[in-house]
Amino acid sequence: MELYAASYILPIASPPIPGGAVAVDDGCIVETGTLAELRSRHSGPVHDFPGCAILPGLVNAHTHLELTHFPSWKIRKGIDYSPRTYVDWIIQVIKIRRALSPQELELSVREGLRICLEAGTTAIGEILTDRSLIPLYADSGLRGRLLFEAIGHDSVRNAQLVEELDAAIASFSGGSFLPGISPHAPHTVAEHLHQDVYRLAHERNVPRVIHLAESREESDFFFDSSGKIAEFLYPHVRWESYLPAPRRTTATAWLDGLGVLNGTISAVHCVHLTPSDAEILAKRGVGVVLCPRSNDKLAVGRAPVVLLKRLGVPLALGTDSLASNDSLSLWDEMRYLLDTFPGIFTPTEVLSMTTIGSARQLALADRTGSLDKGKHADFLVMKLPGRNSSGEALHEALIHSEILQVFLAGNLVVSREASP
Numbered sequence: 001m002e003l004y005a006a007s008y009i010l011p012i013a014s015p016p017i018p019g020g021a022v023a024v025d026d027g028c029i030v031e032t033g034t035l036a037e038l039r040s041r042h043s044g045p046v047h048d049f050p051g052c053a054i055l056p057g058l059v060n061a062h063t064h065l066e067l068t069h070f071p072s073w074k075i076r077k078g079i080d081y082s083p084r085t086y087v088d089w090i091i092q093v094i095k096i097r098r099a100l101s102p103q104e105l106e107l108s109v110r111e112g113l114r115i116c117l118e119a120g121t122t123a124i125g126e127i128l129t130d131r132s133l134i135p136l137y138a139d140s141g142l143r144g145r146l147l148f149e150a151i152g153h154d155s156v157r158n159a160q161l162v163e164e165l166d167a168a169i170a171s172f173s174g175g176s177f178l179p180g181i182s183p184h185a186p187h188t189v190a191e192h193l194h195q196d197v198y199r200l201a202h203e204r205n206v207p208r209v210i211h212l213a214e215s216r217e218e219s220d221f222f223f224d225s226s227g228k229i230a231e232f233l234y235p236h237v238r239w240e241s242y243l244p245a246p247r248r249t250t251a252t253a254w255l256d257g258l259g260v261l262n263g264t265i266s267a268v269h270c271v272h273l274t275p276s277d278a279e280i281l282a283k284r285g286v287g288v289v290l291c292p293r294s295n296d297k298l299a300v301g302r303a304p305v306v307l308l309k310r311l312g313v314p315l316a317l318g319t320d321s322l323a324s325n326d327s328l329s330l331w332d333e334m335r336y337l338l339d340t341f342p343g344i345f346t347p348t349e350v351l352s353m354t355t356i357g358s359a360r361q362l363a364l365a366d367r368t369g370s371l372d373k374g375k376h377a378d379f380l381v382m383k384l385p386g387r388n389s390s391g392e393a394l395h396e397a398l399i400h401s402e403i404l405q406v407f408l409a410g411n412l413v414v415s416r417e418a419s420p
Contacts (some may be wrong), residue, residue, distance in 0.1 A: 057122025062318025
């Protein structure tokens with residue numbers, strides 16, 4: 001048994017504890033409370049961090065670590081142009097991704113995992129395109145969900161894909177990771193594949209994650225099968241024969257009509273939701289993962305966060321990838337969210353969105369996301385400001401503070417000196 005004490009403990013799921021401590025045994029949290037309380041009940045060494053706060057490791061609800069080296073690939077592959085629209089960007093990603101070697105992908109994933117840890121992220125919701133990369137995640141020390149990507153319109157290939165996904169989940173060996181499925185997006189997945197993935201996820205009891213309402217192009221496509229998705233993306237991937245008749249609806253309403261929306265799926269981005277779309281998500285219990293910096297970089301707009309919050313839609317934060325973001329730091333994402341939507345979210349809510357909120361959407365809340373009994377001892381030691389802080393001031397100060405140490409299962413994995 002070891003005790004980790006600090007000026008403040010932030011369990012997240014309960015109020016901050018001044019003069020608190022966390023009792024850890026065999027990589028798991030035994031108890032949190034004041035240091036005096038824990039000392040009276042547990043023997044063992046005390047690791048004291050005065051002038052600091054201890055809080056859970058962050059949970060990044062949406063990553064694509066295969067694309068970590070994307071900025072350098074653009075240059076080396078000679079495809080270093082600035083996309084003018086969302087579809088231009090997607091086509092650029094496809095072109096670059098097709099030309100990569102297995103070694104390039106492996107190095108990119110390894111670097112992404114390292115960056116996450118350095119930024120205090122201890123769990124991720126990773127969209128995985130290449131399942132041969134699973135051992136890299138299993139050996140990383142991080143935990144989370146590996147969400148196997150499902151994409152395509154060909155019925156024969158899709159039937160084979162579902163069988164492959166079923167086998168991959170049944171034989172999954174990902175270390176501290178668990179499996180899941182990601183039907184890529186409404187317009188890149190055939191109707192029958194959406195439904196087959198839904199059934200498979202239900203049978204295997206795994207969550208799903210989908211990119212939804214990310215761009216205006218998606219809205220145009222679902223209304224009348226027009227726009228850049230129909231004109232450029234479908235021909236680029238040879239899907240011309242799968243172009244649907246005009247649906248006169250939204251992607252969200254279409255998915256709801258397929259019966260695939262419920263509390264076991266999270267929707268990423270959700271920038272171009274209509275009010276009725278948002279009500280559908282709230283009614284079905286669908287959580288939303290916000291990626292505001294990615295949306296800004298791709299110039300697709302901003303999610304209707306006021307509406308989502310008012311409807312009680314569960315919210316989490318993700319960084320997406322370095323193909324559409326400037327860093328994998330959830331701290332950068334939190335600060336950007338607070339600056340972009342002033343007065344909408346409190347610092348306490350934002351910290352919750354990057355810990356227990358993300359853990360819940362990834363169906364990992366029994367393992368991580370808060371400093372509660374029985375969860376893995378994944379936590380951060382953060383420097384506190386010189387002045388005393390409490391309440392929202394404490395949470396805001398931490399969002400603008402610096403990480404001193406990162407622990408995974410009670411083991412120190414990152415340590416740095418505090419700046420003057």
